[in-house]
Amino acid sequence: MASGLEDVFEELMNLLYHHDSAVAGEAAGIALGLVMLGTATERSAEMLRFAHVTQHEKIIRSISLGLALIMFGLEEKADPMIETLANDKDPLLRYGGMFAVGLAYSGTANNNAVKKLLHYAVSDVSDDVRRAAVMSLGFVLFRRPEQVPRLVSLLSESYNPHVRYGAAIAIGVACAGTGMKEAVELLQVLAKDSTHFVRQGAFIALAMVLIEVSEKANPKVRS
DSSP: OOOOOHHHHHHHHHHHHHOOOHHHHHHHHHHHHHHTTTOOOTTHHHHHHHHHHOOOHHHHHHHHHHHHHHTTTOGGGGHHHHHHHHTOSSHHHHHHHHHHHHHHTTTTOOHHHHHHHHHHHHHOSOHHHHHHHHHHHHHHTTTOGGGHHHHHTTGGGOSOHHHHHHHHHHHHHHTTTTOOHHHHHHHHHHTTOSSHHHHHHHHHHHHHHTTTOOTTTOGGGTO
């Protein structure tokens, strides 16, 4: 992980090229991102080319996540790849573009990154992309957790359940371990949502927000 080892990259790319397997290919796509974490390797162009020719959705999605991992912590240096992914006609690559924003600007509270994610959260035609955009707000803002419940409160009332799920997870990621009252209140509303996977997201997020919080500090822990 994060070693940037070319021979490992080569081996994983060979696995993609020579084994037309959705499952092994999916693992390779994510592994490429982990090995090249934060390196901005120029060879990411090869991964993108492969994503455009493969027929396997699992592989396309994993390559898009792998490309996002390669952009980790790079901020503005990641912008060309973010633009490429975010403007791709394939929603699976746009999905990776949203995580690329979240990872490249992780913890920075960068205003442009937040604006970009909010734009895609309300305007993209793909539910997957919208969900990823909202979730990624949590990564960008995890050092400013107090901003997140207010920022996503409108999104948590969206008619689209994928956006509501994303709002729950964004709160979970950004407010993890804080026991923040506003975060818990918002998640308790989502925990009663009419859509089962939104309730699932709310309970996962509640666990994240209340992690290591004692019952004395917040009585909601027991329930």
